[in-house]
Amino acid sequence: xxxxxxxxxxxxxxxxxxxxxxxxxxxxxxxxxxxxxxxxxxxxxxxxxxxxxxxxxxxxxxxxxxxxxxxxxxxxxxxxxxxxxxxxxxxxxxxxxxxxxxxxxxxxxxxxxxxxxxxxxxxxxxxxxxxxxxxxxxxxxxxxxxxxxxxxxxxxxxxxxxxxxxxxxxxxxxxxxxxxxxxxxxxxxxxxxxxxxxxxxxxxxxxxxxxxxxxxxxxxxxxxxxxxxxxxxxxxxxxxxxxxxxxxxxxxxxxxxxxxxxxxxxxxxxxxxxxxxxxxxxxxxxxxxxxxxxxxxxx
Amino acid sequence: xxxxxxxxxxxxxxxxxxxxxxxxxxxxxxxxxxxxxxxxxxxxxxxxxxxxxxxxxxxxxxxxxxxxxxxxxxxxxxxxxxxxxxxxxxxxxxxxxxxxxxxxxxxxxxx
Numbered sequence: 001x002x003x004x005x006x007x008x009x010x011x012x013x014x015x016x017x018x019x020x021x022x023x024x025x026x027x028x029x030x031x032x033x034x035x036x037x038x039x040x041x042x043x044x045x046x047x048x049x050x051x052x053x054x055x056x057x058x059x060x061x062x063x064x065x066x067x068x069x070x071x072x073x074x075x076x077x078x079x080x081x082x083x084x085x086x087x088x089x090x091x092x093x094x095x096x097x098x099x100x101x102x103x104x105x106x107x108x109x110x111x112x113x114x115x116x117x118x119x120x121x122x123x124x125x126x127x128x129x130x131x132x133x134x135x136x137x138x139x140x141x142x143x144x145x146x147x148x149x150x151x152x153x154x155x156x157x158x159x160x161x162x163x164x165x166x167x168x169x170x171x172x173x174x175x176x177x178x179x180x181x182x183x184x185x186x187x188x189x190x191x192x193x194x195x196x197x198x199x200x201x202x203x204x205x206x207x208x209x210x211x212x213x214x215x216x217x218x219x220x221x222x223x224x225x226x227x228x229x230x231x232x233x234x235x236x237x238x239x240x241x242x243x244x245x246x247x248x249x250x251x252x253x254x255x256x257x258x259x260x261x262x263x264x265x266x267x268x269x270x271x272x273x274x275x276x277x278x279x280x281x282x283x284x285x286x287x288x289x290x291x292x293x294x295x296x297x298x299x
Numbered sequence: 300x301x302x303x304x305x306x307x308x309x310x311x312x313x314x315x316x317x318x319x320x321x322x323x324x325x326x327x328x329x330x331x332x333x334x335x336x337x338x339x340x341x342x343x344x345x346x347x348x349x350x351x352x353x354x355x356x357x358x359x360x361x362x363x364x365x366x367x368x369x370x371x372x373x374x375x376x377x378x379x380x381x382x383x384x385x386x387x388x389x390x391x392x393x394x395x396x397x398x399x400x401x402x403x404x405x406x407x408x409x410x
Contacts (some may be wrong), residue, residue, distance in 0.1 A: 029326060032372060032373065032375075033326050033345070058323065058345045059345050060345070060346040061346070062346075065346035065350070069350045073348065080360045135391075268360065
């Protein structure tokens, strides 16, 4: 096959953003189409180069074809939407129904999240996996934050041993997710700004655990509500076909949930902290697109 | 030309179902068949055919199946499903009603 034709197929592959098996089928189908069309054009008397050029003109822009095929495949079923929203809904219920203080509930939920994340990862990384994957990484982040509250000498041990391993794990999973589709990384990281917002709102200034627990208790219904809102966002995301709509839903959801955190905590988050959180939210949700571009250019 | 393409775009699903209802066909064959049966009227960007076929498959109106030819090449043949048959029957009825009504209005009134 001429370079111009294989470049065309590579361009489509780069913009498809489908799972491996669907991508392989689409490319194989288009490859067969190209081979048959070029063969027929050559039989009509065109040179190999002219036949290739005519074939590509008839097929149209690789980016447009890839986008349209993506839109044909991207919409998930209602079952997938519910499955994707479930970890947010469970997290929301954990607070709304005050189960967060029960160790049994927490361990049960953690086990379920890990099982679903591992199952989805080995089943071809379907779209519903990524919210589960995000929550499965949460204990890694929480453990890193809690280690900072250890006595000073222990904190250094944590920084030297735990943080590099935790950062490597987060990096490896994030990069592999970006390679699948950067939007799924944003989907995976979606609760992060909201969690950071709640952490800032309830963080103990004087390091007293009782204060912290009391604040958690006070805000629990509102924490639950923000996570239920994230569940609705994710279900909507799965049901949408167009990428720009999916991006918009994630950003709007980030704006709404952070505003809810600021509103319900009645001034515990300063305007400056709120603005910083907004910037962090935009960075968390949109920077995977830049990382994807960098990864592609570096081959 | 742009208006013609818009018309084709709006009817592409029905056109594809009309073609594969006769026999299962692969992408390139569908394009040639559409061109032949419409006497060259239905010529569109070939790349838009595959998104439409995949959309039909996702909606359960068509089913794609790989077949290996004696020369080792693989082709994906599209079969119409039961749901596709029902959808086509409904769309055919709508089209015929539409064309009848259009003819009644477009034809010049004889005095």
